[in-house]
Amino acid sequence: MSRTSEKLLPWYDANARRLPWRSPPGAPSPDPYRVWLSEIMLQQTTVATVKAYFERFTARWPTVAALAAADEGDVMAAWAGLGYYSRARNLVACARVLAAEGFPADEAGLRGLPGVGPYTAAAIAAIAFGQRAVVVDGNVERVVARLFAVDTPLPGVKPDLKRLAETITPDTRCGDFAQAMMDLGATVCVPRNPRCGDCPLMQDCGAYASGDPGSYPRRAAKALKPERTATAWWIEREGQVLLVRRPAKGLLGGMLALPSTLSAPAKAGAQATAVLPVDWAPAFAGAQVSLGTITHIFTHFRLTMTVAVASLDPGCVLPPGAQWWPLTKLADAGLPTLFAKAAAVAMRERV
Numbered sequence: 001m002s003r004t005s006e007k008l009l010p011w012y013d014a015n016a017r018r019l020p021w022r023s024p025p026g027a028p029s030p031d032p033y034r035v036w037l038s039e040i041m042l043q044q045t046t047v048a049t050v051k052a053y054f055e056r057f058t059a060r061w062p063t064v065a066a067l068a069a070a071d072e073g074d075v076m077a078a079w080a081g082l083g084y085y086s087r088a089r090n091l092v093a094c095a096r097v098l099a100a101e102g103f104p105a106d107e108a109g110l111r112g113l114p115g116v117g118p119y120t121a122a123a124i125a126a127i128a129f130g131q132r133a134v135v136v137d138g139n140v141e142r143v144v145a146r147l148f149a150v151d152t153p154l155p156g157v158k159p160d161l162k163r164l165a166e167t168i169t170p171d172t173r174c175g176d177f178a179q180a181m182m183d184l185g186a187t188v189c190v191p192r193n194p195r196c197g198d199c200p201l202m203q204d205c206g207a208y209a210s211g212d213p214g215s216y217p218r219r220a221a222k223a224l225k226p227e228r229t230a231t232a233w234w235i236e237r238e239g240q241v242l243l244v245r246r247p248a249k250g251l252l253g254g255m256l257a258l259p260s261t262l263s264a265p266a267k268a269g270a271q272a273t274a275v276l277p278v279d280w281a282p283a284f285a286g287a288q289v290s291l292g293t294i295t296h297i298f299t300h301f302r303l304t305m306t307v308a309v310a311s312l313d314p315g316c317v318l319p320p321g322a323q324w325w326p327l328t329k330l331a332d333a334g335l336p337t338l339f340a341k342a343a344a345v346a347m348r349e350r351v
């Protein structure tokens with residue numbers, strides 16, 4: 001056992017966060033389904049947000065077999081608000097593989113599953129199967145960079161941080177160690193103003209010894225996100241609004257949404273152009289009237305979207321998957337956050 005784990009595991013025994021997908025410290029490993037589901041949900045999303053989604057998902061689909069048998073549209077709607085919707089599509093695809101073939105119990109096997117990258121595979125291997133795996137998320141990167149006072153900036157230093165994390169990973173209680181590192185990063189070794197006085201690793205910490213622990217990890221200067229624009233149309237008829245199913249692949253793929261000009265950038269750095277992503281160019285009767293704009297931050301760009309009210313030309317043919325959705329039930333449509341914001345503007349501003 002490493003000196004770090006000797007100090008960290010007793011701290012974890014006393015301070016572990018109680019989370020719905022976890023087993024208490026030292027207890028047998030939790031159900032791999034719950035570990036996998038929570039780790040997919042936690043990619044890019046906070047613990048506080050995930051808790052409620054996790055409870056709802058496991059109440060509705062308590063086993064991987066139940067999730068495998070679910071309608072993909074129902075899962076996408078239940079996922080609405082968690083963002084990064086390719087995760088929900090991969091979730092269903094992966095559940096179907098797992099229900100048919102069972103859980104691979106090692107990191108290499110887990111890595112081959114839909115939506116399971118190196119971090120998630122390591123986390124499941126350690127937490128659900130007790131295997132020695134080096135589990136490095138953003139919290140752990142920060143702890144390791146501080147512990148070893150690594151001066152090379154992120155993101156280039158990531159492989160070095162993983163190598164350093166490997167040197168402190170123990171051979172036993174691997175799942176608890178992984179979760180202890182995550183918890184230390186989330187509750188004590190926090191991004192700003194780390195609480196070093198409460199930290200079990202303080203005496204061994206290079207960043208603490210430097211006198212300015214909050215300055216680690218070092219970061220390369222960030223490039224500004226490109227700006228893009230798009231228009232979403234609010235098209236109403238007899239108490240209903242027109243929703244379209246976005247193409248399966250691409251930005252917000254497979255989700256119900258307002259018709260819009262929103263598409264993914266063609267290539268990194270490509271000029272932003274308005275491209276109709278739904279293979280459908282609505283023919284309008286009369287002018288479009290702007291109701292307002294919203295902004296939304298995606299991973300690779302910042303979007304300003306105009307919400308415009310419009311009427312369809314009577315001869316306009318709707319695209320496959322289009323639906324007239326009752327305004328009174330709009331909250332049940334599972335719109336992704338961007339379009340939920342656009343709908344809120346339209347509901348507030350339309351006359």
Ligand code: SF4
Binds near residue numbers: 143194199206213
């Ligand atoms: S001593 Fe401070 S900087 Fe070092 S690991 Fe602990 S909380 Fe983080």
